[in-house]
Amino acid sequence: MSAKKDCSPATGLIHHPYRPPEGFASPAVPVCKASTVFFPSVAALRSQHWLDKQAYTYGLHGTPTTFTLEERLATLEGAKHVLLAPSGLSALTNVNMALLSSGDAVLLPDNVYNPSKEFARHELARWGISHKVYDAMQPESLLQALGPDVKLVWLEAPGSVTMEFPDLPALVRTVREAAPQAVIALDNTWGAGLAFDAFELGVDLTIHALTKYPSGGGDLLMGSIACRDQALYQRLAMTHSRLGLGVGANDAEAVLRALPTLPLRYASQDASARRIAEWAAGQRPLIRRVLHPALPGSPGHEHWASVCRAAAGLMTLEFDPAVEPARVDAFIEGLALFRIGWSWGGPVSLAVPYQASTRLRQLGSPYAGTLVRLSIGLEGTDDLIADLALGLQRLQAA
Template identity: 70%
Template sequence: MTEGVDRLTTGLIHHPYTAPAEFDALPPGVFKASSVFFPSVAALRERRWDDKSGYTYGLHGTPTTFTLEARLATLEGANHVLLAPSGLSAITLVDMALLSAGDEVLLPDNVYGPSRSFATHELKQWGIACRLYDPMEPASLFAALTPQTKLVWLEAPGSVTLEFPDLRALVREARAQAPQAVVALDNTWGAGIAFNAFDLGDGLAVDVTVHALTKYPSGGADVLMGSVACRDDALYRRLAWCHSRLGLGVGANDVEALLRGLPSLALRYAAQDAAGRRIAAWCQRRAEFVRVLHPALPDSPGHAHWAELCSAAAGLVTVEFDPQFSAAQVDAFVDALRLFRIGWSWGGPVSLAVPYQSKAMRALATPYRGTLVRLCIGLEAVEDLVGDLGQALAVVQGTIS
């Protein structure tokens, strides 16, 4: 009996049946593998993964991941894409692939907080210096560039405060003063839709973009993933080999979810863009807010740069409360929201709200005096979201004696 079971097991594992190849449907196949089989030892030794001409090991790619990478390259206007477990891991991959002891990296002062934290902790421990510049003043970048600068990070717009920099001027400064530096952009807000980072006009372009696919490409608030995109072949190889040595990989089911979300990306982005503009306009009419930050608003910092470059804007709005409202009162406003949930991230169907203290986020001078609240607009009806904001403001007004 045991021998029969053993042979049955072997037969099930090494079953000769192969499904016919003519199956065709919209969803790509989901391939899960660690080991990849080779027809011969010669094939094992000759097959390459770095140019995506073949498969060597699950961590180096499957038909499923290669498909997503190709579609994201089209979205970003790039030639090459690598997938990472999160947006932050995509950022740290670029840092580790391109920097070594004695180098310097430049970050905008309004950069995504975890990116700055990685630079001021891990990179510093590895002998890599970090310098900050004011992204709204190209002269500030000029002053920060040195012969040791090997990587310049851009962010458009800035994290939380949403200032939109003059990307062309910043790239032009970096190219002229530090030709040895790679210029990288966190393009999560633009999502490959608002503008093409690899064609900024006037012959200018960034070298690398990173994208938190967790946000708009997923759209479901249920996937963690990031991407790194570039056009240059040699730069791609530097990134790809570091990616391989770090053992970065993503799950096939998460890739499947991204592939399912991509066809509706432009529609969702447009809907959240439109809703964000309406809510920003409503917030401008409220006396509780002394400033409303949204690149499409004429008085938002960097609006002219946004208008010159972009065709759309993401569904993010940041409001600055009048300084008469204490941080505790602003927290009470956020707590009173019913449809807006309290949580990090954005790009999903549910609207989110988070309070921030600008002084804790910045090293350079900041114009913001009141507490900030970032609103991430989901897919709810705008009228319902406006009503929610109104009732939460009424709660706060009731606390003023």
């Protein structure tokens, strides 16, 4: 069908009458890009709403591509509602801003993702919202921090960097009994919707840094918020809308393409990490301890075993305090396959050092030596072990 000849070329190109036939199907989800969304009538313009994903109103509120990703993530996490955010940290921020007001308090585990603490210390404090930290490995520590002003409690499993796995059912019970007014939120990035069933444990919502395992490529940023309760979803969604949070259609497409292989990649990186953790546990005296929830003896291993069926490809090596930080840095820089960089869950293995005694804890750190977090990628496990072994040999000889 050709355009009419009685209009200018510009008008003909913009208002061309051709529409492709319906019925096209392929494995890929179509990439739908929009800021403006057309309505068939003024009545539709006035009446259509996006919250239930039954209509389109504006690009920020959803397209077929983003709605499809949200629904697939809801299935993955065992939720009913999902919102997409530009990053995992923006998902955390959305939750805090939706659920907290001046005079409220939020509780954070002491081993929480550090940017979450920084947001509480700075932005939340400036808005009159206080925060307290608790020891996630001691439910009584959580109980002592709870009060009528606590409206939001964050859980993280395992702890960021130090990898302690808490007794999640006990923490949830503690909140429900002592502070029923509080919403319980879990950072489920490590679990990725595969390691354990977060909502079956009783949490109210989860956030997920899709940057990690769902993306799988280390090449995009995205986050999600998932919940089951309709009223909670509406509070989160309206704040999300007012903040103007959105994700790019091509990034949503990339996550959709990666999702079918997520269980395969997660299982592969899990298996590889367990082998490396077991090997590293025998590398004393340089390595004092290996922190990996699936490794017997790692803090909270028994809690991991009681609720989990898998583990992410993350571990942390605690070096002997006698090994100076500069020597640990040199060890990392000498590795051939492990690259130096933030994030995890991608195909390339990563190594990053931390000084746990000075950076990670407010309640006192049980870690004395330098910590090195390893994100295990998709390289051959034997190759990664050989790389680490050679690095330790050089460290021993230095």
